[in-house]
Amino acid sequence: MQLYDSKLAPNPRRVRMFMAEKGIDCDTVQVDIIQGENLSDDFLAINPRGVLPTLVLDDGTVLDESVAICRYFEELEPQPPLMGTDPVSKAQVEARQRHMEFDGLMGAAEAFRNAFPGFANRGLAGNAGTVDAVPALVERGRNTVVRFYERLNEALAESEFVAGDAFTIADITALCTIDFAAGAARVPIPDGCENVKRWHAAVSARPSAAA
Numbered sequence: 001m002q003l004y005d006s007k008l009a010p011n012p013r014r015v016r017m018f019m020a021e022k023g024i025d026c027d028t029v030q031v032d033i034i035q036g037e038n039l040s041d042d043f044l045a046i047n048p049r050g051v052l053p054t055l056v057l058d059d060g061t062v063l064d065e066s067v068a069i070c071r072y073f074e075e076l077e078p079q080p081p082l083m084g085t086d087p088v089s090k091a092q093v094e095a096r097q098r099h100m101e102f103d104g105l106m107g108a109a110e111a112f113r114n115a116f117p118g119f120a121n122r123g124l125a126g127n128a129g130t131v132d133a134v135p136a137l138v139e140r141g142r143n144t145v146v147r148f149y150e151r152l153n154e155a156l157a158e159s160e161f162v163a164g165d166a167f168t169i170a171d172i173t174a175l176c177t178i179d180f181a182a183g184a185a186r187v188p189i190p191d192g193c194e195n196v197k198r199w200h201a202a203v204s205a206r207p208s209a210a211a
Helices: 010-022 041-046 066-076 087-113 136-155 169-183 194-204
Strands: 002-005 027-030 054-056 062-064
Touching (some): 002 010, 010 087, 136 194
């Protein structure tokens, strides 16, 4: 199998971290999103949606969307479990994973994509055609990220990890969100969010964080 990857983007990193936690490796191909390589004819022939990450299985099956790819790897290699272990925990992990996406990652992406000059006519990700960026959305995205930090700080006062007592895909999404928000979107962890800072330091020390 082959993973079409981008070291510059948070979603491919989510899959790399998940694979690292599982001890799974595969061939990778770097695709430069900034230069628009994901919109080239060659890549669109593989994935017409033009999104990363994209996983191509040995039989030619093409999977995109980070969580779908992670679900494939979870089924392929169940240990360690990163998406729950029973009906309740699986639902809880899925919910918290989605919270990290909707409450944090989408806001960080909105703040970055609408501010970055290289995406002036690529306001939407993937093969969406010419869509102008909307500068007014930058501040909305940054405010969304600040609320995300505050909510996560409250949740982490009650548990060691994002979805409870075990490290899961929700922590992977949260870490990739925060690192992207603090870097590309320029919204660092606010002062006062000590629970987030404690959690971030601990999760950043995991070997998979370097994937």
